[in-house]
Amino acid sequence: MTYLRPLAVTLLLLGACSQADTPETATIETAPQTAPADQPVETAAEQSESEILNAWFERRFDEDAMDRPEFLARLGRKDRNEEWNDETKEAWLERMDRTRSDLAFLTEEVDVSALDEDAALSHNLYVRNAETLLEGARWYNHGYPFNQMFGTHSGIPTFLLNQHRIDSEADARAYVARLTRIPAKLDAVTERSKESFGMGISPPKFVYAHVIRDVDNILTGAPFEAGGDLNLILEDFRSKVDALDLPDEVQEELFSDAIDAMDEHVGPAYERLKAELQRQQAEAGTDDGVWKLPDGGDYYAYRLRLMTTTDLSADEIHDIGLREVDRIHGEMRDIMQAVDFDGDLDAFFEFMRTDPQFYYPTTDEGKDRYLREATALIDTMDERLDEVFLRRPEAALEVRPVEAFRERSAGKAFYNAPAADGSRPGYYYANLYDMNSMPIYQMEALAYHEGVPGHHMQIAISQELDNVPTFRKYGRYTPYSEGWGLYSEYLPKEMGFYEDPYSDFGRLAMELWRAARLVVDTGLHHKKWTREDAIDYLKENTPNPEGDIIKAIERYIVMPGQATAYMIGKLKILELREKARSEMADDFDIREFHDVVLTSGPVPLDVLEQRVDAYIENGL
Numbered sequence: 001m002t003y004l005r006p007l008a009v010t011l012l013l014l015g016a017c018s019q020a021d022t023p024e025t026a027t028i029e030t031a032p033q034t035a036p037a038d039q040p041v042e043t044a045a046e047q048s049e050s051e052i053l054n055a056w057f058e059r060r061f062d063e064d065a066m067d068r069p070e071f072l073a074r075l076g077r078k079d080r081n082e083e084w085n086d087e088t089k090e091a092w093l094e095r096m097d098r099t100r101s102d103l104a105f106l107t108e109e110v111d112v113s114a115l116d117e118d119a120a121l122s123h124n125l126y127v128r129n130a131e132t133l134l135e136g137a138r139w140y141n142h143g144y145p146f147n148q149m150f151g152t153h154s155g156i157p158t159f160l161l162n163q164h165r166i167d168s169e170a171d172a173r174a175y176v177a178r179l180t181r182i183p184a185k186l187d188a189v190t191e192r193s194k195e196s197f198g199m200g201i202s203p204p205k206f207v208y209a210h211v212i213r214d215v216d217n218i219l220t221g222a223p224f225e226a227g228g229d230l231n232l233i234l235e236d237f238r239s240k241v242d243a244l245d246l247p248d249e250v251q252e253e254l255f256s257d258a259i260d261a262m263d264e265h266v267g268p269a270y271e272r273l274k275a276e277l278q279r280q281q282a283e284a285g286t287d288d289g290v291w292k293l294p295d296g297g298d299y300y301a302y303r304l305r306l307m308t309t310t311d312l313s314a315d316e317i318h319d320i321g322l323r324e325v326d327r328i329h330g331e332m333r334d335i336m337q338a339v340d341f342d343g344d345l346d347a348f349f350e351f352m353r354t355d356p357q358f359y360y361p362t363t364d365e366g367k368d369r370y371l372r373e374a375t376a377l378i379d380t381m382d383e384r385l386d387e388v389f390l391r392r393p394e395a396a397l398e399v400r401p402v403e404a405f406r407e408r409s410a411g412k413a414f415y416n417a418p419a420a421d422g423s424r425p426g427y428y429y430a431n432l433y434d435m436n437s438m439p440i441y442q443m444e445a446l447a448y449h450e451g452v453p454g455h456h457m458q459i460a461i462s463q464e465l466d467n468v469p470t471f472r473k474y475g476r477y478t479p480y481s482e483g484w485g486l487y488s489e490y491l492p493k494e495m496g497f498y499e500d501p502y503s504d505f506g507r508l509a510m511e512l513w514r515a516a517r518l519v520v521d522t523g524l525h526h527k528k529w530t531r532e533d534a535i536d537y538l539k540e541n542t543p544n545p546e547g548d549i550i551k552a553i554e555r556y557i558v559m560p561g562q563a564t565a566y567m568i569g570k571l572k573i574l575e576l577r578e579k580a581r582s583e584m585a586d587d588f589d590i591r592e593f594h595d596v597v598l599t600s601g602p603v604p605l606d607v608l609e610q611r612v613d614a615y616i617e618n619g620l
Contacts, residue, residue, distance in 0.1 A: 010232055010330075045264070047113055047266050050119035050212060057122060060102065067095070070566040073163045076419040081164075087152065087188035089140075096137055103130040107317050122469050125254015125603065133305065141196040141288070142299050144203045145189050146277065147558040148210035148409040151455040152189040153273060156182060157218055157233055162416065165423070166240035170253050175237055182386070192512035197280050203558050204288050208281035210554075211407050213347040215274050219406045223241060223259050224267055232405050233266070234258060238426035248273045260365035290560045300525045303561030308568045309604035315528035317564050321518025324567060327511040335505045349543035352505065362435040367401060370432060370443065375399045377444055378428075378451040384495065385452060391593045391598075393460030396425035397451055407433035411555060412548065413446050420463045426456045441506035444498060445489040454488035455481065462601045475602035483605075484597070486514055490570070509543050513552075514570070516541055517563035520553065525560045572605045573597065576612040583616050592620050609611065 047055075065071055069080035119276050145151055166172050196202065221231035230238065235256050241251055247530060290296045290303075304314060312320075329345060336348050345349075352358060360366035378397060385392050395418035402410050410431050420425040428450040432438060448454055458481060463473050489507055498504035520537055523529035529537075531553055538549040556563045581588045596615045597608065 002515050009263060013367055032220050048116075049114035050116045051121050052582055053110060053115065053123060053175065054469055055278050056105075057126070057471055059471045063541075070159055070163070073159070073165075073418075074433050075153055076423050077163075078171065080404065081171065082174040082181070084178060084181055084185040087185055087192070087193065089350070091195065092140070096134070099130050099133050103127065103134070104544065106130070107569075108423075109620035114117045118468065121600065121607070122472060125472065125475070126605070136302065136306070139302060140298055141192070141199055142293060145193050146273075147203055147207055148214070149413045149555050149558055150185055153211065153218065153270070154188065154214050154406050154409070158403070161403065165536075166237075166244065169244070169246055169254070172237075172244070173257075175240075175462050176254065176257045176261050179233070179258060180265045182266050186273055187267045192423070192566070193280070196277060197283075199294065201293050202280055202284050205281060205284040205286050206531070207558060208284060208552065209278055211282070212274060212277050212487050213310045214406060214409055215270055215277070219267060219270055219274075223263050231262065231344040234262060234401070288531045289528055291525060297526075300560055303525075304564060305365045307561040309477055309606065310568065314351075314522045314566070317518050317568070318522040318526070319341045320571075321515050321522070321567070325512065325519065328508055328515055329541075332505060332512070335501050335508070338501050346461060346540075352502075352509075353545050354440070354544040358439045358441050358502070359397050360435050360438075360440065362432075366435050367432040369448075370430065370435070370438060370440075371399050373426070374430060374443055374447045377447040381448060381452050381492065381497070385457075388491065388590055389457075390595045393452075393463060393465055395420070395422070395427075395456070395460040397428060397456045397460075397558075398425045399428045399430060399447075399451070402429050402433070411438060411551070413450050414460070415450045417459045418456075421464055425514065426460055428456065434547060436545055437551075439506065439545075440512055441500075442504045443506070444492075444503045445507040445510045448492050448497075449485045449489050452488075453491060455486045458598060458602075461598050465599065465601060466592065467599075468601050472601035477602045477604055478565035479569035479572070479605055480602045480608065481569075482566040483571075483573050486511065486566045486570035486572045490574075505543075511567075512542055513544065513564075514566040517552075517556065518567055520564045521561065523554050524553075524556060531557065569605065573610070576609055580612055580616050587619070595620065 026616065065075060065077075066079065068085050069083040070085050072079050073081070101553055106123060107211075110123060112123060114119060160175070160178070164175055164178065166175060221229045222234065224231060229235070234255075238255060241254055244251075246254075270299070283311070285292070290300050293299060297427055300314065304317065305311065308317070324406075332348070333345060336343075341348050341351065378399065382392075398420075410429075412431045414429050416427040416429065417591065418424055428447070430438065430446075450456070462475065465473055491511060492610070492612070493504070493507060499506055516538055520529070520534040523537065524531075524534050533551055534556070535546075535551045538544065538553065539546065543547070544552075577590075577593055580593055593612075596611055600607075600611060
């Protein structure tokens with residue numbers, strides 16, 4: 001399920017991640033805008049152009065962060081702790097104006113020739129991100145603000161449960177205040193959805209049932225239903241308040257206030273959203289790709305540029321996918337021979353889908369076993385990181401199941417970043433709703449992708465960098481981050497992991513999944529495939545179970561282009577690694593190569609190539 005450029009740039013470019021994508025927390029200390037009275041203020045004349053620019057980056061990051069209360073919480077900060085992000089169109093237009101102002105300053109007033117190498121890179125990234133955001137302004141209404149993968153409806157409880165810390169009575173009162181202000185946030189996004197629908201922009205009809213089900217899940221339990229368990233938000237609030245050392249009467253008052261907020265504010269806002277979703281559902285069409293939208297072809301081309309940071313066309317990406325599918329099928333046939341399987345590849349796929357030896361039961365015991373073993377795999381890999389890396393993340397990592405309220409809709413696995421102050425670890429979320437969608441043979445590769453050396457390693461190290469402007473620490477370039485995740489599935493193979501051939505098949509199955517994504521994403525959104533066409537392609541070419549396939553295709557439909565980032569990014573990282581190995585010969589050190597990739601913070605693929613070329617020429 002999920003996700004910075006400058007903060008405002010990234011949040012708008014990614015929509016309201018995610019999960020995924022989006023991406024996501026760390027406590028920061030930004031440069032003060034004014035020096036204390038007892039300290040001399042260094043004048044501009046005494047500062048280099050790079051120092052002046054870096055100070056500007058820090059001020060702008062903090063200004064953007066202060067404009068986003070939810071991001072402040074993800075940073076571990078409690079400024080504006082009772083507020084939500086302003087989701088109105090007016091607020092968005094103001095952020096766009098600031099982006100234009102930023103771009104004018106950077107292109108007209110900064111002497112790029114006077115910048116040092118790292119400041120020049122920061123300048124380049126900030127400018128490119130601003131330009132991308134301004135280009136994307138044309139598509140303000142084209143995203144689907146409510147869908148089964150992410151959206152404000154599910155983002156609100158997810159934020160409260162995972163991001164709003166309650167360490168004091170004041171934090172608890174801020175939580176209640178946030179409950180009373182949910183209508184302003186949710187209604188604004190509902191209005192945007194209504195506006196888009198009026199322009200002929202909406203997800204296909206099947207999406208609405210998923211979102212309405214999620215809304216119903218959020219509205220279950222007390223105080224919305226008599227008797228039974230507490231609503232998930234109230235349960236979270238009570239458990240956090242119970243952990244405080246507060247007088248009983250204060251706890252009772254807080255809990256009563258929270259109940260009133262749920263009854264008077266939260267419930268009615270979600271009911272209004274549900275009514276609007278039901279209205280749209282009755283009129284929604286069944287076409288799946290974004291080609292159906294106004295200027296849909298241009299929109300998809302923009303999404304591909306955004307999600308791959310390349311100029312590859314939809315047809316070129318489609319063809320890359322077909323070639324990679326053929327290659328991986330060949331490697332899978334080698335494994336078939338290694339395990340003495342009698343039959344063709346289709347029969348082997350069916351065997352891997354259905355044989356019970358490859359699945360734990362969908363029981364508490366089966367789920368607990370999966371979590372324990374995934375954790376053990378990460379711990380084992382962690383012991384060997386020094387063989388291939390010069391640095392490792394300081395932040396801890398925890399494997400946990402996806403919460404019940406969103407597990408039916410969420411993706412099979414995703415990662416949430418830690419707080420850099422250590423107050424919260426990184427989370428690898430495994431979706432254990434249906435254990436038949438979480439085969440044991442994929443557990444190893446999935447743990448490497450989401451944990452170490454994958455997302456946790458890359459994102460935590462990025463947040464912990466001390467030599468780059470803060471906006472770069474929280475960068476989100478999807479082909480970089482997801483390309484690294486897919487590369488991180490492959491790297492352990494070279495280190496001697498995947499000793500079980502079925503586990504190695506699982507690695508290939510996940511790589512095949514990313515190759516097939518290139519085919520079905522471009523098929524859906526460019527070649528006008530139907531949902532059923534795309535499902536059939538994955539059924540015929542991958543070993544994944546049908547439920548997994550359906551959920552994936554429905555994800556690609558509402559997140560156009562995002563699925564193409566993984567394989568495009570991984571292929572580029574491997575290409576650059578082999579280029580460095582070939583040209584540097586005995587001087588090549590894979591630990592240094594990984595340091596080059598990880599220590600700039602996330603970057604577009606062409607910038608990554610420039611960094612690797614500089615490493616080849618000059619070394620670390």
